[in-house]
Amino acid sequence: VQLVESGGGSVQAGGSLRLSCAYSGFTWPDYGVGWFRQPPGKEREGLGCVSFRGRRAGSADYVDSVTGRFTISADDRKNTVYLQINGLTPDDTAQYFCAGVSGYACYPALVGNEFKSWGQGTQVTVSS
Numbered sequence: 328v329q330l331v332e333s334g335g336g337s338v339q340a341g342g343s344l345r346l347s348c349a350y351s352g353f354t355w356p357d358y359g360v361g362w363f364r365q366p367p368g369k370e371r372e373g374l375g376c377v378s379f380r381g382r383r384a385g386s387a388d389y390v391d392s393v394t395g396r397f398t399i400s401a402d403d404r405k406n407t408v409y410l411q412i413n414g415l416t417p418d419d420t421a422q423y424f425c426a427g428v429s430g431y432a433c434y435p436a437l438v439g440n441e442f443k444s445w446g447q448g449t450q451v452t453v454s455s
Contacts, residue, residue, distance in 0.1 A: 357430055362410045
């Protein structure tokens with residue numbers, strides 16, 4: 328199992344970024360891919376995830392604290408999950424990670440800290 332994030336960078340407040348998570352080696356028929364972030368000096372937090380049944384993406388689920396500025400989408404053919412972030416603020420500065428988990432319905436795994444396979448992360452830095 329391998330997950331590789333990309334798309335991070337340094338942006339000014341108010342800008343947007345689309346992060347990508349390319350995954351491979353998933354042998355499970357049903358699985359979830361989640362997005363997380365870890366701000367400097369803080370704990371990692373889950374943002375949302377998308378569940379796949381029979382390798383086909385369903386709708387995304389988000390944690391309650393995530394605003395409409397975050398959108399998760401998936402491209403089944405490219406084995407890639409995206410995180411679109413609009414209206415970036417300095418508080419969005421963090422290392423962003425994606426992770427995978429077996430089984431359908433990824434949201435319980437997201438809130439239960441059950442994701443097992445992690446990417447190396449991509450840094451997002453937002454300046455005011």
